[in-house]
Amino acid sequence: xxxxxxxxxxxxxxxxxxxxxxxxxxAESGRWYPNHSPWSGEVLGNVAAGDGEDTRRAIEAAxxxxxxxAAVVPAQRQRVFLHAAEVVERRxxxxxxxxxxxxxxxxxxxxxxxxxxAALLRQAAALAYQPSGELLPSDVPGTRAxxxxxxxxxxxxxxxxxxxxxxxxxxxxxxxxxxNTVVLKPSEESPYTGGALWAEILxxxxxxxxxxxxxxxxxxxxxxxxxxxxxxxxxxxxNFTGSTPTGRRLAEKxxxxxxxxxxxxxxxxxxxxxxxxxxxxxxxxxxYGAFVHQGQVCMCARRIYVERPLADRFxxxxxxxxxxxxxxxxxxxxxxxxxxxxEWALALLQRRVDEAVAMGARVLAxxxxxxxxxxxxxxxxxxxxxxxxxxxxxxxxxxxEAVDSAEEAVTRAxxxxxxxxxxxxxxxxxxxxxxxxxxxxGIVHVNDQPVNDEPHMPFGGVxxxxxxxxxxxxxxEEFSDLQWxxxxxxxxxxxx
Ligand code: ADP
Numbered sequence: 282x283x284x285x286x287x288x289x290x291x292x293x294x295x296x297x298x299x300x301x302x303x304x305x306x307x308a309e310s311g312r313w314y315p316n317h318s319p320w321s322g323e324v325l326g327n328v329a330a331g332d333g334e335d336t337r338r339a340i341e342a343a344x345x346x347x348x349x350x351a352a353v354v355p356a357q358r359q360r361v362f363l364h365a366a367e368v369v370e371r372r373x374x375x376x377x378x379x380x381x382x383x384x385x386x387x388x389x390x391x392x393x394x395x396x397x398x399a400a401l402l403r404q405a406a407a408l409a410y411q412p413s414g415e416l417l418p419s420d421v422p423g424t425r426a427x428x429x430x431x432x433x434x435x436x437x438x439x440x441x442x443x444x445x446x447x448x449x450x451x452x453x454x455x456x457x458x459x460x461n462t463v464v465l466k467p468s469e470e471s472p473y474t475g476g477a478l479w480a481e482i483l484x485x486x487x488x489x490x491x492x493x494x495x496x497x498x499x500x501x502x503x504x505x506x507x508x509x510x511x512x513x514x515x516x517x518x519x520n521f522t523g524s525t526p527t528g529r530r531l532a533e534k535x536x537x538x539x540x541x542x543x544x545x546x547x548x549x550x551x552x553x554x555x556x557x558x559x560x561x562x563x564x565x566x567x568x569y570g571a572f573v574h575q576g577q578v579c580m581c582a583r584r585i586y587v588e589r590p591l592a593d594r595f596x597x598x599x600x601x602x603x604x605x606x607x608x609x610x611x612x613x614x615x616x617x618x619x620x621x622x623x624e625w626a627l628a629l630l631q632r633r634v635d636e637a638v639a640m641g642a643r644v645l646a647x648x649x650x651x652x653x654x655x656x657x658x659x660x661x662x663x664x665x666x667x668x669x670x671x672x673x674x675x676x677x678x679x680x681x682e683a684v685d686s687a688e689e690a691v692t693r694a695x696x697x698x699x700x701x702x703x704x705x706x707x708x709x710x711x712x713x714x715x716x717x718x719x720x721x722x723g724i725v726h727v728n729d730q731p732v733n734d735e736p737h738m739p740f741g742g743v744x745x746x747x748x749x750x751x752x753x754x755x756x757x758e759e760f761s762d763l764q765w766x767x768x769x770x771x772x773x774x775x776x777x
Pocket of ligand 1: 442466467469503507508522523524525527528531
């Protein structure tokens with residue numbers, strides 16, 4: 282189907298191809314796979330099943346486009362991003378529908394994604410006029426020394442499905458704004474909203490051909506694309522958002538190729554409720570933080586620690602609120618908990634909850650699957666060695682635990698190998714701030730829940746949650762090289 286026919290709300294019947302060198306192209310192998318809606322199961326379209334060869338074509342296109350895009354003057358670069366923000370806003374309703382159909386994303390979180398995308402593009406436009414270096418004092422008389430930021434070349438981006446528009450967007454817009462060109466590999470679960478849609482937006486906005494490329498692939502075939510991206514000498518950086526096991530594998534390979542990476546990986550995020558907290562506020566915050574987008578956000582609260590004086594009141598009010606959350610069609614504005622992404626994710630949730638219950642956990646709300654949805658679920662008395670207590674389980678399940686003190690809450694919060702986001706709810710903000718510095722997390726919010734993001738914030742984790750920071754203010758550190766340049770206006774005297 283011609284891309285122009287995809288405009289409007291007919292998009293979901295379209296096929297998704299690669300976008301290489303400004304053209305929509307099929308996989309060289311001629312293979313396709315069906316893109317299923319997690320809510321209805323219907324086939325939304327066929328997707329090009331790409332491989333390493335397609336990836337090499339995309340890298341070549343990005344490499345060829347690099348000198349041209351890097352040389353574009355700031356006013357023109359700024360116009361592209363401002364225009365792209367307008368495209369996102371104009372297509373807002375259609376994008377909300379696409380997010381719901383392709384990824385099961387409800388209206389509320391869809392709006393969050395669209396607003397983030399528009400803000401990201403406007404902030405990227407502002408980057409065009411950021412200073413690109415500094416003058417440095419030198420002890421060598423007659424030498425002028427500079428540190429100059431230069432784009433690196435081709436940046437590879439591997440993005441997940443769970444906040445497809447936002448996570449693909451932040452993976453590519455910062456690198457592009459700095460003058461790099463990009464090859465994006467979206468998830469097999471979101472080839473349109475996390476891939477081709479960005480190509481449509483940036484193409485309409487006037488980004489030069491080849492500056493942005495997308496390669497899609499069939500389920501289970503991401504490895505060949507990742508390997509081709511890492512092996513290419515033209516690809517100078519890889520950014521990855523996804524699970525810790527996949528990130529670890531990519532980091533190992535990146536080490537072999539001496540390729541710098543930004544990794545934003547799994548979270549097992551704690552929310553601490555201290556004894557002086559307002560219980561009603563804590564319940565509202567915890568409900569949002571644990572169940573927004575049916576718990577499929579990397580920052581979602583997975584563990585709630587409540588100081589004992591509040592524990593029973595909190596548990597009762599929280600379980601009652603959670604049990605009443607509307608579940609079902611993501612296109613219904615009243616729905617809070619939509620479908621999980623696929624049958625495999627549903628089965629994993631059920632297996633881990635059942636295992637915890639068999640080990641002695643109690644279910645305070647939810648716990649019985651309603652395919653394709655898993656209801657918002659609260660577990661308590663979960664043993665530390667249950668699978669669900671050990672690592673990230675992506676979905677609407679949260680563990681609740683009473684603790685004797687804020688000290689114990691911090692110790693319990695820090696017990697995992699993951700360290701993405703955390704939050705603390707307390708009547709004493711200063712105490713919250715001081716406890717925040719003791720939490721092993723890249724992101725901590727006091728008197729809020731953990732799911733927050735803004736395009737310019739230093740987003741990222743510590744420990745096994747990854748390294749490097751997304752956030753436009755920090756993108757230069759990750760996606761440009763600092764070059765030391767000197768110039769002399771007089772000859773030097775050499776010793777021999
Ligand atoms: P999730 O459980 O969120 O899907 P993954 O880490 O499996 O987390 O997926 C995140 C992204 O990583 C997706 O785009 C997926 O296709 C990609 N991916 C998965 N395995 C590999 C791999 N071996 N090499 C490169 N990318 C991969």
